[in-house]
Structures are given as structure tokens and as C-alpha cells.
Amino acid sequence: MRRILLIATGGTIASTEDGSGLAPTMTGPELARQVPLLDTLCELDFTQPMNIDSTNMRPRDWLEIARCVREAYDDYDGFVILHGTDTMAYTAAALSYLVRGSEKPIVLTGSQQPMANPFTDAKLNIYHSVLYACDEASRDVSVVFGGKVICGTRAHKQRTMSFNAFTSMNFPSLAYIRGNRIVRPAGSPLVEKDGRAPCFSDTLDERVIVLKLTPELPASIFDLLRRDYDAIILETFGIGGIPDHDGSYREAIFDWVDSGRTLVVTTQVPEEGLDLGVYEVGHAYAQKAGILKGDDMSTEALVAKTMWALGQTRDPAEVARLFYEPINCDRTSR
Numbered sequence: 001m002r003r004i005l006l007i008a009t010g011g012t013i014a015s016t017e018d019g020s021g022l023a024p025t026m027t028g029p030e031l032a033r034q035v036p037l038l039d040t041l042c043e044l045d046f047t048q049p050m051n052i053d054s055t056n057m058r059p060r061d062w063l064e065i066a067r068c069v070r071e072a073y074d075d076y077d078g079f080v081i082l083h084g085t086d087t088m089a090y091t092a093a094a095l096s097y098l099v100r101g102s103e104k105p106i107v108l109t110g111s112q113q114p115m116a117n118p119f120t121d122a123k124l125n126i127y128h129s130v131l132y133a134c135d136e137a138s139r140d141v142s143v144v145f146g147g148k149v150i151c152g153t154r155a156h157k158q159r160t161m162s163f164n165a166f167t168s169m170n171f172p173s174l175a176y177i178r179g180n181r182i183v184r185p186a187g188s189p190l191v192e193k194d195g196r197a198p199c200f201s202d203t204l205d206e207r208v209i210v211l212k213l214t215p216e217l218p219a220s221i222f223d224l225l226r227r228d229y230d231a232i233i234l235e236t237f238g239i240g241g242i243p244d245h246d247g248s249y250r251e252a253i254f255d256w257v258d259s260g261r262t263l264v265v266t267t268q269v270p271e272e273g274l275d276l277g278v279y280e281v282g283h284a285y286a287q288k289a290g291i292l293k294g295d296d297m298s299t300e301a302l303v304a305k306t307m308w309a310l311g312q313t314r315d316p317a318e319v320a321r322l323f324y325e326p327i328n329c330d331r332t333s334r
């Protein structure tokens with residue numbers, strides 16, 4: 001029988017109400033006991049590195065979860081992480097970089113309604129996640145939620161209430177779960193496993209901020225960010241528009257990268273990605289050395305990948321090399 005480690009971290013799934021709002025209190029074993037037929041799928045062990053609302057999940061917690069996986073890696077066939085939905089997409093992306101090329105599945109799930117709610121989605125999400133983690137063809141980091149399997153670098157929380165909370169950004173879902181069956185779309189690659197160990201990392205640079213352009217946002221914001229940040233993920237307009245009515249953005253952005261800091265350009269439009277070359281208002285940045293292009297990556301994955309790349313090296317050329325290397329299907333190469 002397959003062995004799965006369930007790593008419980010909190011979230012709505014584990015939450016109960018004591019009069020001051022939902023907060024996580026239930027443990028991994030308590031949650032698993034509520035899910036019918038789980039013991040027919042695998043042998044389950046438990047660990048609980050934290051029990052928090054994922055609003056409070058920080059990069060140091062991502063490292064702690066990665067450490068749980070690393071320490072137990074050889075003893076299990078797969079891992080299921082119970083996690084709050086609000087920042088699950090960030091954690092799934094971060095784990096994709098902290099545990100690269102895992103032949104064993106690392107599945108994140110949670111729920112929109114607490115386990116204690118009679119109409120909860122928690123039972124099915126846990127059952128589906130364990131089912132998927134037990135399947136021989138599953139690998140790498142993914143989110144299993146609402147009957148869908150989404151690559152860990154492509155998940156995005158799209159809905160605050162519905163059970164289909166997550167969508168897969170700019171990339172097809174990896175699989176669907178129908179009852180007891182995992183349905184993998186025709187043509188989805190089944191890569192042979194050769195028993196190779198994954199590459200683990202244990203450092204991140206937390207000094208990364210997302211800056212969303214809004215009309216009239218002054219370029220002087222870059223000066224304010226200098227003290228506290230090593231990298232900005234800039235969410236531009238449309239396919240890559242950056243205001244150029246007075247030249248201040250160009251000056252601020254060129255200064256930022258020329259001083260050795262990292263600038264990642266992406267779009268605030270959720271789907272289809274960036275192309276700086278299309279409009280004059282983006283053109284100047286397309287060829288500028290040191291500006292990294294997010295292409296069709298999700299903002300969650302860009303945050304995690306930038307923190308990870310800067311955690312490994314300070315050499316801009318090496319940061320760029322790590323940034324552009326496709327990891328867990330995070331970017332579509334043009």
C-alpha cells in the first residue's frame with residue numbers, strides 16, 4: 001500500500017468558529033478522520049508544522065513546509081498539504097522552486113467551507129488529493145481543488161466563495177477527478193520516472209514587492225522602494241504598457257536596474273501574458289539589459305520565483321538564467 005504524508009498547516013478547512021471569526025483549530029488526524037474511505041487508498045502519516053490562516057503564511061513558512069517534505073522524502077510515495085486557500089497559489093509556486101523535479105507528487109488542497117460545515121467541500125478535496133497523490137503517474141507540485149488538478153505554478157484563486165475557487169492561468173489543467181477516476185487530458189505528457197531525487201533549496205530573498213500601475217501613479221515610488229526591496233514585479237497595463245508622457249518612468253526603471261536591482265515586468269491582465277515589443281509605450285524596455293519579462297507566468301509564480309532566484313545568487317546574469325529556466329511548467333517559451 002502506498003504511503004502518504006499529510007502535512008496540515010491550517011486554513012478554512014481546519015477552522016472552527018468561537019464567536020470572533022473562523023480560525024484554524026483542527027489537526028491533520030482530526031480532519032482525516034472525517035473523510036470516508038481514506039484508509040482504503042493508502043497508509044497515512046501526519047505532521048503539523050503550523051496551524052494558521054494562510055493570510056499569515058510567510059516565506060519562512062514555505063521553507064518550513066519544504067523542510068518537512070525534504071526530511072520525509074525517502075519514506076513516502078507522496079505528500080498532501082492542507083492549506084488555506086487565500087495564499088495557496090503562492091505556497092504552491094514557492095514549493096515548485098524549493099523542491100524542483102519531484103517524481104513524487106506534492107499536492108496542496110484546502111476548502112472554501114470548514115470541515116465542520118455539513119455542506120463542506122473539505123471531504124471531497126482531501127479525498128481527491130490523496131487519490132491523486134497515490135497515482136503512479138502523478139508528480140511535481142500541484143493544487144487539487146474542486147475536482148481539478150492545477151500545476152503548482154499556474155494556480156490562481158479566482159473566487160472567494162464558490163467551490164471551484166481556483167483556475168489554471170495560461171495553462172491547461174493537468175487532470176480532472178471524476179468520482180474515483182483521474183482523467184488526464186489526451187496528450188498530457190507522462191514522463192518516465194527514473195528514481196532521481198529532486199533538487200531542494202532552502203533560501204529565499206523576501207525583499208520582493210508587486211507594484212501595480214494605476215493611472216497617475218508617480219514614478220517616484222521607485223525611490224521609496226529602494227530601501228526595503230531588492231526586486232519589483234511591475235504589473236503593467238495591457239500587453240506591456242508603461243506611462244511615457246514625461247519620461248519619468250523610463251528614468252526610474254533604468255536607474256533601478258542599472259543599480260543592480262531586479263525588475264520583472266508582467267501584466268495586470270490575468271490572461272495571455274506580456275509582450276513589450278508591441279506598443280511604443282513598452283518598446284524601450286523590451287531590449288533593456290537587466291529587465292526580466294514575466295511572459296505568461298502568474299504573478300504568484302513570479303513572486304515566488306524571484307524570491308527563490310535572488311535567494312540563490314546575487315549575480316544578475318545568474319538571476320536571469322534561473323528566472324528564465326522553465327520549472328514545473330511555469331512559463332511557456334515563445
Ligand code: ASP
Binds near residue numbers: 011013054084085111
Ligand atoms: N482565510 C482562509 C485561509 O486562507 C481562507 C481559506 O482557507 O479558504 O487560510
